[in-house]
Amino acid sequence: xxxxxxxxxxxxxxxxxxxxxxxxxxxxxxxxxxxxxxxxxxxxxxxxxxxxxxxxxxxxxxxxxxxxxxxxxxxxxxxxxxxxxxxxxxxxxxxxxxxxxxxxxxxxxxxxxxxxxxxxxxxxxxxxxxxxxxxxxxxxxxxxxxxxxxxxxxxxxxxxxxxxxxxxxxxxxxxxxxxxxxxxxxxxxxxxxxxxxxxxxxxxxxxxxxxxxxxxxxxxxxxxxxxxxxxxxxxxxxxxxxxxxxx
Amino acid sequence: xxxxxxxxxxxxxxxxxxxxxxxxxxxxxxxxxxxxxxxxxxxxxxxxxxxxxxxxxxxxxxxxxxxxxxxxxxxxxxxxxxxxxxxxxxxxxxxxxxxxxxxxxxxxxxxxxxxxxxxxxxxxxxxxxxxxxxxxxxxxxxxxxxxxxxxxxxxxxxxxxxxxxxxxxxxxxxxxxxxxxxxxxxxxxxxxxxxxxxxxxxxxxxxxxxxxxxxxxxxxxxxxxxxxxxxxxxxxxxxxxxxxxxxxxxxxxxxxxxxxxxxxxxxxxxxxxxxxxxxxxxxxxxxxxxxxxxxxxxxxxxxxxxxxxxxxxxxxxxxxxxxxxxxxxxxxxxxxxx
Numbered sequence: 001x002x003x004x005x006x007x008x009x010x011x012x013x014x015x016x017x018x019x020x021x022x023x024x025x026x027x028x029x030x031x032x033x034x035x036x037x038x039x040x041x042x043x044x045x046x047x048x049x050x051x052x053x054x055x056x057x058x059x060x061x062x063x064x065x066x067x068x069x070x071x072x073x074x075x076x077x078x079x080x081x082x083x084x085x086x087x088x089x090x091x092x093x094x095x096x097x098x099x100x101x102x103x104x105x106x107x108x109x110x111x112x113x114x115x116x117x118x119x120x121x122x123x124x125x126x127x128x129x130x131x132x133x134x135x136x137x138x139x140x141x142x143x144x145x146x147x148x149x150x151x152x153x154x155x156x157x158x159x160x161x162x163x164x165x166x167x168x169x170x171x172x173x174x175x176x177x178x179x180x181x182x183x184x185x186x187x188x189x190x191x192x193x194x195x196x197x198x199x200x201x202x203x204x205x206x207x208x209x210x211x212x213x214x215x216x217x218x219x220x221x222x223x224x225x226x227x228x229x230x231x232x233x234x235x236x237x238x239x240x241x242x243x244x245x246x247x
Numbered sequence: 248x249x250x251x252x253x254x255x256x257x258x259x260x261x262x263x264x265x266x267x268x269x270x271x272x273x274x275x276x277x278x279x280x281x282x283x284x285x286x287x288x289x290x291x292x293x294x295x296x297x298x299x300x301x302x303x304x305x306x307x308x309x310x311x312x313x314x315x316x317x318x319x320x321x322x323x324x325x326x327x328x329x330x331x332x333x334x335x336x337x338x339x340x341x342x343x344x345x346x347x348x349x350x351x352x353x354x355x356x357x358x359x360x361x362x363x364x365x366x367x368x369x370x371x372x373x374x375x376x377x378x379x380x381x382x383x384x385x386x387x388x389x390x391x392x393x394x395x396x397x398x399x400x401x402x403x404x405x406x407x408x409x410x411x412x413x414x415x416x417x418x419x420x421x422x423x424x425x426x427x428x429x430x431x432x433x434x435x436x437x438x439x440x441x442x443x444x445x446x447x448x449x450x451x452x453x454x455x456x457x458x459x460x461x462x463x464x465x466x467x468x469x470x471x472x473x474x475x476x477x478x479x480x481x482x483x484x485x486x487x488x489x490x491x492x493x494x495x496x497x498x499x500x501x502x503x504x505x506x507x508x509x510x511x512x513x514x515x516x517x518x519x520x521x522x523x524x525x526x527x528x529x530x531x532x533x534x535x536x537x538x539x540x541x542x543x544x545x546x547x548x549x550x551x552x553x554x555x556x557x558x559x560x561x562x563x564x565x566x567x568x569x570x571x572x573x574x575x576x577x578x579x580x581x582x583x584x585x
Contacts, residue, residue, distance in 0.1 A: 087468075098402070
């Protein structure tokens with residue numbers, strides 16, 4: 001369902017993503033892990049058509065990302081890193097804007113929007129303009145937009161960050177349920193405890209390269225131990241003024 | 248005391264940054280036209296300068312304290328006395344005060360001036376108290392009334408309409424048209440040519456917005472556009488519809504055909520700048536575009552087409568429509584190409 005071969009993206013001399021290849025089959029939940037700046041978001045952007053690859057090929061729901069961008073956008077639900085929301089619209093208006101663009105009738109859009117807003121605990125704030133929303137509300141709005149048109153593939157860039165634990169659990173259960181119905185999910189996250197309970201496959205990316213690709217059930221240690229083993233922690237200098245009597 | 252001074256210094260920096268909104272005028276087509284008028288006959292441009300002045304000073308006359316997030320202000324370890332001092336000294340950072348106070352002392356004398364400044368401070372305190380009470384109520388958003396037309400692009404058109412109503416260019420065009428209509432009612436023997444000129448001026452006032460269509464969507468809203476399964480020409484068309492609607496409403500009582508022809512040309516040229524050189528804009532400011540080459544050619548071609556429609560033949564309007572459609576197709580493809 002998601003397939004990429006030798007995907008590379010350069011920014012001048014800097015190689016953000018370097019010869020990345022992997023496949024995620026239909027119904028799979030693949031987690032993309034890595035430190036900040038590892039290339040996760042760049043990879044996501046290339047797979048969703050937001051950024052052209054320097055070289056390599058990518059296919060989403062059997063559509064070539066470069067040659068059939070509209071078909072990819074119809075098939076995929078995307079939660080981008082920047083969320084991509086308009087300050088001039090309310091949460092409800094975002095959903096009503098999006099539905100008809102994906103070919104949904106006004107009644108169907110309304111019906112699905114009501115259900116999504118309820119599931120994501122956004123009902124009370126549905127008439128709030130986005131410039132007055134908390135980060136969590138913005139994240140949930142972008143997630144609702146990604147789900148509204150019943151996509152076959154989901155790309156979720158840090159879906160759990162900034163979301164309260166109860167809603168995070170709701171989202172996790174929702175993702176497990178739709179994956180069981182055949183929806184393919186590629187997500188990036190730094191919250192290893194949720195990833196551990198959600199993903200059936202783990203990809204770790206560092207310096208633009210995939211340094212680990214393993215089924216979640218075949219990890220030799222706990223996910224946290226594996227991750228810390230692969231990603232070198234930066235050394236922290238002591239800040240002697242913290243905690244001292246000096247104000 | 249040091250903390251209070253640091254806050255006031257930060258406020259002064261924020262106000263100074265706001266003053267840079269005057270710099271957007273250097274990229275505004277209408278300002279170019281006003282400058283050209285003033286070179287020829289400086290008295291004729293005074294009315295337009297007054298329009299700019301009023302529209303720029305209204306947001307700049309706002310309370311500088313609103314630039315501090317209320318939560319941050321609460322968190323700072325300031326005493327009650329320091330908070331009152333901050334409240335009373337912040338109006339001094341308002342640009343309108345810088346202009347008004349010297350004038351006041353010179354015109355009214357010291358006792359009257361001091362009395363008026365005291366009254367102004369009292370009003371500031373009352374306003375701050377009122378705002379404190381009103382923060383518990385949901386804010387009024389009149390643009391909520393802008394409806395979404397039916398159809399696939401309805402939501403986008405609604406959003407773009409709201410954005411067009413939140414830039415000052417629209418209000419310059421509106422004030423021009425209101426003044427023209429008032430003048431027409433007051434003196435029925437208005438020269439028919441005046442209607443054409445005012446219609447073209449209204450279109451010129453809006454024209455910079457035509458080259459900065461994604462300015463209020465930057466930086467993040469543009470990502471949503473890229474995610475939507477829409478062709479570039481559809482996205483551009485959804486941007487153009489509110490522009491046409493507002494322009495039509497404004498020029499209808501004046502000279503609709505020349506105004507619409509000029510608007511079509513403005514959009515035709517503006518698409519290119521909007522797609523290839525998107526420039527971030529801010530709400531409640533004038534739109535600052537690229538005066539050279541886009542703005543310059545927009546002004547020349549808009550005036551030429553509008554005058555040709557008014558004096559030569561309405562067929563020039565058909566040429567403007569063809570130019571607009573060609574631009575929509577070409578720039579739509581450029582958008583699709585990323």
